[in-house]
Amino acid sequence: MAAMPEGTAGTPVLALEGISKRFGAVQALSEVDLEVHAGEVVALVGDNGAGKSTLIKVIAGVGPADTGEIRWEGRPVTVTSPGAAQGLGIATVYQDLALCDNLDVVGNLFLGRELRHFGVLDEVAMEKRSRDLLHTLSIRIPSVRIPVASLSGGQRQTVAISRSLLGRPKIVLLDEPTAALGVEQTAQVLDLVERLRSQGLGVILISHNMVDVKAVADRVAVLRLGRNNGVFDARGTSQEEIISAITGASDNAVSRRRARSDSPKEATDE
Amino acid sequence: MSDPTSGQTPPGAADPAGPAGSRRATGPKHRADPKDTPGPAGPAAQAQIDPRLLVREQGFAGYVGEFKRRMHSGELGSLPVVVGLAVIWVIFQSLNSQFLSPQNLSNLSVDIVATGLISVGIVFVLLLGEIDLSAGAVSGACAAVLAVLHVNEGWSPWAAVAAAVAVATALGLVHGLFFAKIGVPSFVVTLAGMLAWTGLQLWVLGPNGTVNLPYDGLIAQLTSTYFNQVIAAYGLAALAVAGFLTVSMVGNARRRAAGIPFRTTGDVILRTAGLAIVAFGAAYVLNQYKGLPLALLIFLAVVVAADFVQRRTRYGRSVFAVGGNIEAARRAGVNVAAIRISVFMISGAMAAVGGIFAASRIASASQATGQSNVLMMAIAAAVIGGTSLFGGRGTAYSALLGMLVIQSIASGMALQGVSNSIQFMVTGAVLLAAVVIDSISRRSQKAAGRA
Structure with a gap:
């Protein structure tokens, strides 16, 4: 609702301009722009092969762009490694959760950045911080000391997301967080996305599910064949319009004829 | 269904889905409109209470309930091996009253050390979900290196021990590099290692094939020293x-x-x-015979240290993580290749230490040291003790418990005068039983949502 105007007012936390990337003969991304503000959920949608994953990899530092500029809080930066992205404050939650089933929740949350106390794992401090973190995010799991294997899919996803928050990021990238989740579990994850927004984080949400996108996103950025195919206000745009931007259905003979006959509606930019 | 209504009731009202109230309190900003937000998870909310707290509040009955729940859901831990050990001891004691005599138990406690030390290294490898088939050959080769350097070349025993362990660590490094950097399966790398290092052992020992260690030398004393003061063991x-x-x-x-x-x-x-x-x-039992054996003391110290490394250090946590999910560990910033290589180096080093104790026990290094069933016993001990073959689950104590089981069987059979053939079959059956218990407990853990 009010999120979009107030968000677009300030300098975006993360701004991509003219991002292009080529894999051999395939131009995966050409001249893509994207802006994310603090406290804003931007949904990144597009058909398979539209370049979503490539763009995510550019932002996460896994596959840097060939050309184009990335600006972080207004200043140009280079993101050439996952470490650099994390150093800036970009946290990425990949689709295949990347949790260790045999470790408990605390072990997973702190994997790779364990707190230590004279060189020995400080389980007490880690458990306390885990409980505090999960409490702030209103995440309910039976105990932080049970193996992640015993959690439901939605709980696992919330653990994966909260894990990304331990590094105190400003931007969180969520790659299909609700894929393969049930209705109730999806609801839990979407609740969490809203909580991230209310805590002032910028969220980039990749999803194929238009219902989820409409439920939590403030803006919807559509990619089609490696190009921007419009940025929509999620509240003021119908699902059909977004889907036609994704599929390119808006750009055919029928739609052009209809566009001429209808009163001019908001244009999809190039 | 109850959620939209609970969203409308004031926070103070009697509300069965109590946590919904606290939920609103934590996120009042976007909770203002409950219509467009999906409801909280009722069951998940009730499960919020930490089960361990629950157990403690219920006192003794809580522990019984928790125990039953764990048995039911397949979280057996070390229970099967402890029960198995008790059964074995009762059976052999009833067959021969000498079995639980201080002398026999004291000898048993020294006999487990050599293979047990190898098994400690194997536990690290199993935690990764890999296997090290070369441990027996490495232990034999390093015992040979030790004996030749000490006896034939006249090195001091400490220098020879250090050299043997260094050689084994280097061999482990070779396995690790081929496995982690080139991507050859650990099974094949260490199988090749088993053959190659057996050859190395024969080459180092030379034509005689046996090098006797001085009977009263430091190396022989590793397994022949007992602290006979009563105070030592107590x-x-x-x-x-x-x-x-x-x-x-x-x-x-x-x-x-x-x-x-x-x-x-x-x-x-x-x-x-x-x-x-x-x-x-x-x-008490050890003091009835010769006192606390030095070898047992060293073995226990190694097991405790290994357990500390596995459970209390960042390195150990990384080993478990790699054993659980390689991709997750890599994304979390764990250097997977370094962990893998180092684990094979640990396994090599522990194999050498085990080989040194094996040589010490019989005061010689021969072509038979570390050969035959030593490797299989070391792996079997780890698995019988409760370390999973599938990676990510296990503890250093399984080397101790598993070796106690295996050596108890061997010792009891020897007392009864049962031939080697039967011993092998019984040990094989026990190993199979251990793996069956592991597999069944995994299955019921899956059914209970805990694997």
């Missing part, structure tokens, strides 16, 4: 109990101060008492 037991109690109390105090679930004092006392019974019982 002192060690007291130290272990006091150490355990201190660590538990300090840990508990910190947990209490941090406001996270902690064990009750009764719980701590119960565990300490359990450890005290085992430790002082063992000390």
Whole structure:
């Protein structure tokens, strides 16, 4: 609702301009722009092969762009490694959760950045911080000391997301967080996305599910064949319009004829 | 269904889905409109209470309930091996009253050391979900290196020990590099290693094939030294109990101060008492014979140190993570290749230490050292003790418990005059039983949503 105007007012936390990337003969991304503000959920949608994953990899530092500029809080930066992205404050939650089933929740949350106390794992401090973190995010799991294997899919996803928050990021990238989740579990994850927004984080949400996108996103950025195919206000745009931007259905003979006959509606930019 | 209504009731109202109220309190900004937000998870909300707290609040009955729940859901831990060990001891004692005699138990405690030390290294490899088939050959080759350097070349025993362990670590490095950097399956790398290092062992030993170690030398004394002062064994037991109690109390105090679930004092006392019974019982039995064996002391120290590394250090946590999910570990910033290589180096080094004790026990290094069934016994011990072959689950103590089981069978059979053939078959059956228990417990853990 009010999120979009107030968000677009300030300098975006993360701004991509003219991002292009080529894999051999395939131009995966050409001249893509994207802006994310603090406290804003931007949904990144597009058909398979539209370049979503490539763009995510550019932002996460896994596959840097060939050309184009990335600006972080207004200043140009280079993101050439996952470490650099994390150093800036970009946290990425990949689709295949990347949790260790045999470790408990605390072990997973702190994997790779364990707190230590004279060189020995400080389980007490880690458990306390885990409980505090999960409490702030209103995440309910039976105990932080049970193996992640015993959690439901939605709980696992919330653990994966909260894990990304331990590094105190400003931007969180969520790659299909609700894929393969049930209705109730999806609801839990979407609740969490809203909580991230209310805590002032910028969220980039990749999803194929238009219902989820409409439920939590403030803006919807559509990619089609490696190009921007419009940025929509999620509240003021119908699902059909977004889907036609994704599929390119808006750009055919029928739609052009209809566009001429209808009163001019908001244009999809190039 | 109840959620939209609970969203409308004032926070103070009697509300069965109580946590919904606190939920609104935490996120009032976007909770203002409950219509467009999906409801909270009722069942998940009720499961919020920490089950361990629940157990402690219920006192003794809570522990019984928790025990039943764990058995039902397949979280067996070390229970099968402890029960199995008790059964084995009862059977052999009933067959031969010499079995539980101080002399036999004392010898048993020294006999487990050589293979047990190899098994400690194997546990690290199994935690990764990999296998090291070369451990036996490495132990034999390094025993040969030790004997030749010490006896034939006249090196001091300490220098020879250091050289043997260094050679084994280098061999482990070779396995690790081929496995982690080139991507050859560990099974194949270490199978090739097993053949190659057996050849190395024969080459180092030369035409004679056996090098005798000085009977009263330092290396032979590793397994022939007993601390026969009564205070030694009891002192060690007291130290272990006091150490355990201190660590538990300090840990508990910190947990209490941090406001996270902690064990009750009764719980701590119960565990300490359990450890005290085992430790002082063992000390009493050892004192009935020659006293505390140096080899056993070293073995216990190594097991405790390995357990500490596995459970209390960042390195150990990384080993478990790689064993659980390689991709997750890599994304979390764990250097997977370094972990893999280092684990094979540990396995090599422990194999060498085991080989040194094996040579010490018979005061010679021969072509037979580390050959035949040593490797299989080391792997079987780890698995019987409860370390999973599938990676990510296990503890260093499984090397100790598993070796006790295997050596008890061997010792009991030897007392009965049963031939080797039967011994092998029985040990094989016990190994199979251990793996069956592991597999079944995994299955019921899956069914209970815990694997």
